[in-house]
Amino acid sequence: MPTPTGAPGHLPSWQEWRSTMHKTAESVLAEAVTFAEARHPDLSVSGLLAEGEPSWVLREQGAEAAMIVLGTRYLTTRQELFTSTAVALPVTAHARCPVVVVREWEHALEADPFLVVGVDGSPASQAAVDFAFEEAALRRARLRAVAVWQRPLLGALDEEAALGECREALYEAVAGRKESHPDVDLHHEVIAGHPVEILVRESRHALALVTGTRGLGGFAGMLLGSVSQGVLHHAQCPLFTVPTS
Template sequence: MSGLVVVGVDGSASGLAAVEVAAREAALRGAGLRVVHACVWPAMHVPMGPSPLGPPEGGLRNVVDRLMAEAVQRAAEAAPEVAVEQVVVTGESLTVLEAQSRGAELVVVGSRGMGGFVGLLVGSTAVHLTAHGQCPVLVVREQPVADGPIVLGVDGSAAGRKAVEFAFAEAALRKAPLVALHTWTDWNAPLPAPQDPSAPYANPPGALAEEEERLLSEALAGLQERHPDVVVEHRTVHGGAREELIEASRSAQLLVVGARGRGGFTGLLLGSVSQALLHHAHCPVAVVRGAGERD
């Protein structure tokens, strides 16, 4: 066993869907699977056993045992070859899963849990982990297209390099094609060097588009050689990152992005594009923090 995939469960349908995805991810990696449930009640000195006036199968401990048993069963059905361990930790889910991420290759969570408020598309646990997790975090949203590509959002930033590496590795594991999508607008594209220094804004037609295509090629440099079996489509689009990536996710089995992009503000751990994708993408979303973004 070469690694560990962690999945957080809380008894919700979203959490059980995450278990199935996590089990398959562990199988692809030859890794073990750790099913984690965070239980805050013991810290509040709430009795875990059944009430003397209630049925013997009642009580919080029995509830937790049942939800863990169901999660382990779902994992076994999805990937019977994977070794599964179950861990119940006293504490709040955000801090428990963040701590678990420190020794994991990947953490998988559902988009919404039992504590979600009606109207919220993504729960606070998912958003928190993508901003603070110490490994890539995969948030399970809608069911992916089984034979779809891996879609990678590329912005050309140094922090986004880890996301590029993760996407290539994931495409190789899944034997799936990779669509490397880079978007740009006239407002966020860097100006190429002018041909005539006396006319700093007089660039030939198409110069911005060519510069963005070059940026995409440079961002992917070296990865194709490391993963020669991955078929890669370079896609440079003049448009907004949120809209283009959400649209591309309709036919994808996984969407991969960095936590922060080229336009991110210092101090923000999760960029606006990443947050928008967590709320609106049509497939699971993996958010990968850069080497310089660790807490």
């Protein structure tokens, strides 16, 4: 005859469930630590099993971190915004340090590796440019600074003049960085189109895409700027999102 739930010597069902979850989580965590140590034996690797809402725990644990690294899987916009599976969006929006989101698939890289940074002249964009130069120097990769000019719905009176202003803003955004990172091979380009579509396209064969958390023209109340949200969902390479210092 089965022992009734709650009887002496038998854990209530919710405690059994919690115990099972802890054992499973500890096993997964131990495997992750072992994997990281095997791949990078010179690193000091530690694990922490924490209880709580994932995005909140990660933000708290990352308060003094140099970077937060997340994996991701395909989620619809609704899932990312409104379900308990949403982690990348709130962590990226509120973290005090850069956040990198690593895709679950491997993508094709060019033989000559490069990073892409999106530039729009905003304070967040300037922080992203600084970070991108540092990462490019660390990885001995080329850096492509891309500014996207979006045609007004009603058209521009002088398109060439508008593009010229955009190019000038791009040059100003990267000015001086080359002096502090002389080994970084810098290319900059202004491309007409939709910012999300252009940056996603440019990310296809990149080592990483770097953006700020909120650029020019963002809407108040949004967790992230519209471009940052768009590339978070669709970028084809690891995405670094850099907050304004």
